[in-house]
Structure formats: C-alpha cells, structure tokens
Amino acid sequence: SERYSFSLTTFSPSGKLVQIEYALQAVASGAPSVGIKAVNGVVLATEKKNKSILFEDHSTYKIEQITKNIGMVYSGMGPDYRLLVRRARKMAQDYYLMYHENIPTGQLVYKVGQVMQEYTQSGGVRPFGVSLLICGWDEPGKPLLFQCDPSGAYFAWKATAMGKNNVNGKTFLEKRYSEDLELEDAVHTAILTLKEGFEGQMTEDNIEIGICNDDGFRRLTPQEVKDYLANI
C-alpha cells in the first residue's frame, strides 16, 4: 500500500463512496450478530455456523475480549475483524501505559472508528468488510453498546442486530426491548433474536454469547450457553 499514493475509495457522481457501500453489503450478507444493553450489563451474541462437521468447534472465536471490561463481536469478514481486534487491544494498552487507567469504552470506540475511517481515505487500501459491536462496562455502573461501521461511523445502541436478517432482527428487538431488562433476560432475548433467522437446530456449538457486567467482560462457556438454550 505504500506504492499507491491515491485512495481507492473515491466519490461517485451521486456523492456516494461506493467502496463503503460494498463493504456494508459484505457486512449485511455476513453471519448475524446481536447486542442488547440491560440495566446491569450488556450481552453480545452471534451465530457461528461451521460449513462442515469436520471443523473443530471452539478452536477459534468470534466474540473477543479487548480489555477486562470491553468485548467485541462482528458481522462480515473474519480476517478483517481479527486485525481490528489486535489494533483495539493495543490501543487499550497504550492508553493504560499513558494514563494508568482503563480506557473508557467510548474512547476506544472513537479510536477504532478512526482506524476504520483511515482505511477509506488512504492510498492503496480498501475499507474493512466488518461492522463491529463493542460493549463495555465503565465504572460506576454504566453499561454501553456501540456499533462501528466500515465508514468509521459509530453509533450507541440500546439493542441492535447486524448481518443477515438484521432488519427483522431490529424489528424483533424493537418489540421485545424494555429499559428495565435485566442481563439474564437480555441473554434470553438475544438468543431468541438469533433464532428468528436461524436455519436448523441451535446448539451451544453453533452460537457464541458474551456478557459484560460489573465483573468485566467474558465469553460464556458452551455449558452455560446450553443452560440458556434449555430455557427458551
């Protein structure tokens, strides 16, 4: 990318950045992911279907921890996501090195958004083919959920769905969401939202769930996921 001094993301006559539109298409046709903010935490959930039974489940993960109290999931292209996870983790540690304090979730989202924007205005690169859901718990008692798009734009959500079937997902959440949802109920609702567009049987091996509360962010174990699935 040093060879190119010109950006590959350029305006069309209608004023659109077509590369970003295409990136959003890549996101919209990616695996569904869901995020819901509760009173006492945030839940992230995603479908993780492996194309063959020969795939080793649980050797790689989609839901990743960035800091002790920030977690992330995506819809879109996995490899692009992994790069952003690395960058986000480093940015969080750089912040800690400088200020000896954990990075506030909003600031991390801002920095990640900035990285994504740079790839729409730099020479020889393409935008990231992912939208991210970033959840965090900043003290004291403040759950947060953000989405980061390939354009670099970011939004704060109470609840949202991305990827395939995201329109139906959001409609479902509009009906099901309430301001006084507890984390347990939010996990339940997230599973149901994923179920709406799920083909086949949902098991603890083909979905991933992560929760963020005052103990920090963590991915649920397959056994915990199984227990939630048993209750739906």
Added chain:
Amino acid sequence: MECLVGMQCNDFVMVAADMTAARSILVKKSDHKKYLKLSDKLLMAVTGESGDTNQFSEYVAKNIMLYKMRNGYELSPAAAASFTRRNLAGYLRSRTPYHVNLLVAGYDDESGKPELYYMDYLASMAKLPYASHGYGGSFTTSILDRHFRPDMTRAQAYALMIECVKEVQKRLIINLPNFSVTVIDKEGIVDMEPITQAVIANQATA
C-alpha cells in the same frame, strides 16, 4: 537552590514554591511564580533547568486541555500524573531529556479527595501526604515529619508552611525570601498570601 513544598490534608492540598529566579550570582526576580495551573483543579509546581520548566509544564497543560476538548471530560489527577510521568520517562533516554522536578497537586471530584504527587527528573513518581524538592526540601521534610497531620485546617497548614519556610531561611545558605502558597480543594485553585518577610514578622508578633 530552588525549593518546593507540598502537603495533602483531608480536604485540600497546599503547595508552596520559592519565588526567587536567579542566574549565577544575580537574582533576576523575587516574585517569580514557579507553578502552572493544568486545569481547574490541577496544579504543577516545577523547578529545574531553566526553559525545560516552562516547556515541559506548558506541554503537559496543553495536552490535558486537549484531552478535555476531545473527550468532553477531564483527566483525573492520577491519570494526569501518570501522563506527566510517562512523558518524562519517554524523554529521559533520548537526546533531549527534561531536567525538571515536579509536584503535581489536584482534587479528584470522583473520589472527593485531594492528591499530591512527587515526581523527579528521572521520572520516578510517588503519591505522598507531604513532599518537597531541592536542598530546602531536606529541612522541610524534617519539620513535616514532626508536625504534619492530615486533619489540619487551611490556617493550620499555612502556619506549618511558615514554619517550614522559616527553617529553610534559617539553615539554607541560599537566601529565599519569598514563597508563593497555593491551595486546591473542591472549589478549585486559590492563591494564598505569599510568605514574605512581612508575613513572617507578623506571625511572630501575632
């Protein structure tokens, strides 16, 4: 030759700095302020290499402002001290280290506590109830070890500061006639009356 003294009590931090600006045998100024306000409730008192003092303290002050502009809220005193120390440490092993000794004093609105940080030119940092820099600091540390209490009022702390200054003026060969005194509490930063010869004389008669 320069002297800084700080003490952190239950509701406030008080920082005193000598006001003598001298080069070689010449006293350029005896009403020189050796501290800079970093934000509404953060103060940095600096001594050391002339020029480095201004450059470094202004650099830190502007970056703290920038953080506030970017994020809509201020750095806590602990984070600001960490930032200051990180910069000092970064420049330490470069061709252009900053030769400055600092006391960073602030009031943390979130915890409701005042804080005092000692930092030296080697980028070591300690959060302390009382601290000092310079040759004069050796004398004031003794006084504070003996008389400092965290539950002092502002008046008592000021009186103790006068005792510190008197000791420095008695025992340090360099003449430091004036000391500025500043207090930070939950209302913000307030300059108190500088400790001058007149103030010491008054206190003796009072």
